[in-house]
Amino acid sequence: xxxxxxxxxxxxxxxxxxxxxxxxxxxxxxxxxxxxASILWGGKSGFSELFMTGTWTGVAExxxxxxxxxxxxxxAFLDFASWRDALRLSLDTIAMSVxxxxxxxxxxxxxxxxxxRNVAFGELSGSRSALGCAGxxxxxxxxxxxxxxxxxxxxxxxxxxxxxxxLPGAIALGLHNYGILGKLSAxxxxxxxxxxxxxxxxxxxxxxxxLLYGVLPQSLPQFLTYMLYRxxxxxxxxxxxxxxxxxxxxxxxxLGMSFFHYDKVMLFLMxxxxxxxxxxxxxxxxxxxxx
Amino acid sequence: xxxxxxxxxxxxxxxxxxxxxxxxxxxxxxxxxxxxxxFAVTGVxxxxxxGLPLGIVASGVLFREGWLRTSTVAAARFALAFLRSIHELxxxxxxxxxxxxxxxxxxxxxxxxxxxxxxxxYGDFLNDVPQNPLRALRASGASEFKTLAYxxxxxxxxxxxxxxxxxxxxxxxxxxILSFVxxxxxxxxxxxxxxxxxxxxxxxxxxxxxxxxxAIDVWSSVVRRNLTR
Numbered sequence: 421x422x423x424x425x426x427x428x429x430x431x432x433x434x435x436x437x438x439x440x441x442x443x444x445x446x447x448x449x450x451x452x453x454x455x456x457a458s459i460l461w462g463g464k465s466g467f468s469e470l471f472m473t474g475t476w477t478g479v480a481e482x483x484x485x486x487x488x489x490x491x492x493x494x495x496a497f498l499d500f501a502s503w504r505d506a507l508r509l510s511l512d513t514i515a516m517s518v519x520x521x522x523x524x525x526x527x528x529x530x531x532x533x534x535x536x537r538n539v540a541f542g543e544l545s546g547s548r549s550a551l552g553c554a555g556x557x558x559x560x561x562x563x564x565x566x567x568x569x570x571x572x573x574x575x576x577x578x579x580x581x582x583x584x585x586x587l588p589g590a591i592a593l594g595l596h597n598y599g600i601l602g603k604l605s606a607x608x609x610x611x612x613x614x615x616x617x618x619x620x621x622x623x624x625x626x627x628x629x630x631l632l633y634g635v636l637p638q639s640l641p642q643f644l645t646y647m648l649y650r651x652x653x654x655x656x657x658x659x660x661x662x663x664x665x666x667x668x669x670x671x672x673x674x675l676g677m678s679f680f681h682y683d684k685v686m687l688f689l690m691x692x693x694x695x696x697x698x699x700x701x702x703x704x705x706x707x708x709x710x711x
Numbered sequence: 712x713x714x715x716x717x718x719x720x721x722x723x724x725x726x727x728x729x730x731x732x733x734x735x736x737x738x739x740x741x742x743x744x745x746x747x748x749x750f751a752v753t754g755v756x757x758x759x760x761x762g763l764p765l766g767i768v769a770s771g772v773l774f775r776e777g778w779l780r781t782s783t784v785a786a787a788r789f790a791l792a793f794l795r796s797i798h799e800l801x802x803x804x805x806x807x808x809x810x811x812x813x814x815x816x817x818x819x820x821x822x823x824x825x826x827x828x829x830x831x832x833y834g835d836f837l838n839d840v841p842q843n844p845l846r847a848l849r850a851s852g853a854s855e856f857k858t859l860a861y862x863x864x865x866x867x868x869x870x871x872x873x874x875x876x877x878x879x880x881x882x883x884x885x886x887x888i889l890s891f892v893x894x895x896x897x898x899x900x901x902x903x904x905x906x907x908x909x910x911x912x913x914x915x916x917x918x919x920x921x922x923x924x925x926a927i928d929v930w931s932s933v934v935r936r937n938l939t940r
Contacts, residue, residue, distance in 0.1 A: 459750075570887060
């Protein structure tokens, strides 16, 4: 690898200009340099605080409080009654995540077809319509918008309308994941093997029959994989929508932080670790079943 | 649905069509967007810096067999799992309590969970490369480190780059919501406008956030198309 190879230079000359990935890479490096510079030299950055002993004693004290130092009672994570309450809240949280992914999946199953390029532009059915094209851009726009707004913002808007509880959190999570699942599902349909659908069409199948026998059997396993993957993400995110008064563990976590009950915060963090681990295991098991 | 639900829904979603566009507010909104973008960029670069070494160790490609390999792999995997199982907003809260409201708290809060996710995926990509070129390298006497540098990393590069881009897009969204613990940026402005019930301003900020995310999405899909070709 040390010897200089002239053929490599030749290949470089033969390709005119700079490639798109390389340009993007350099562009990103440039962006990174500007960003780091603007943070480090743009006023108080907190970077020098990283190297002060005062900061780290503060961190140590905080971790000590998380581990239950300084509370008169038994720390919440060693107390049976508070574990029981926390586990009940965990059930709420699981319910919220399942509701959310259920809403998202149902909505996606009803709307993914117009968003797939090959369906909308008539490559599968053999007939192209203006309605299909309009539907494609409309659905893609809806996916981008619901996906672009984070769950927390959806939750903040929705708690203005619905009473606080599990439902607004589930709707907020569902909206955001609807955009993500919709995009992923539409891409699955775009990557389908078109031959079964064409064969059905030449045999005289209607649109509904093509959907049922040509598109769904090929794409459902992939849809399910994506749903399970998003479910794993949703269970992590339930804590965040909980912050804005949607129920479950998240709200109690926020209250614990606000009242400086750090031993409770520790308990809720432990519950989250268990939930995340449990959901990962269940999802892995379901994924093996689907395959 | 509570009693005032319908009327507030009408006002909130009515604001969708009348976003506030006065120059003064737009300047504020653009500054907030820039803040959010810098946090995302710095957080993701730091996450790559932490996640890449951890991911390489976790994939177990550095050593052949033995107790050293087993123990380092287990330790790195546990570290990555721990980093990513706590949400970035929770990290942010912990860091703000510890460090105070400074950009560094935001960057670290973003970088730690993202390094957990990136590290795990990098490790998987490095393991999943075709094995034959690696055998050829080993047969010609390359050490495990050289196999990594000249075999695994170049082959896994396209996947790693495109996944990092995807995480960058997520990073912008996360940086926006990090503001809810009081860090400057789009989310902070959204929260302020929401508290004042100025829904027109909320939607302007939302549209800016969506615009940034769409821009990154388009950018990364162009890069991905060029990489796979």
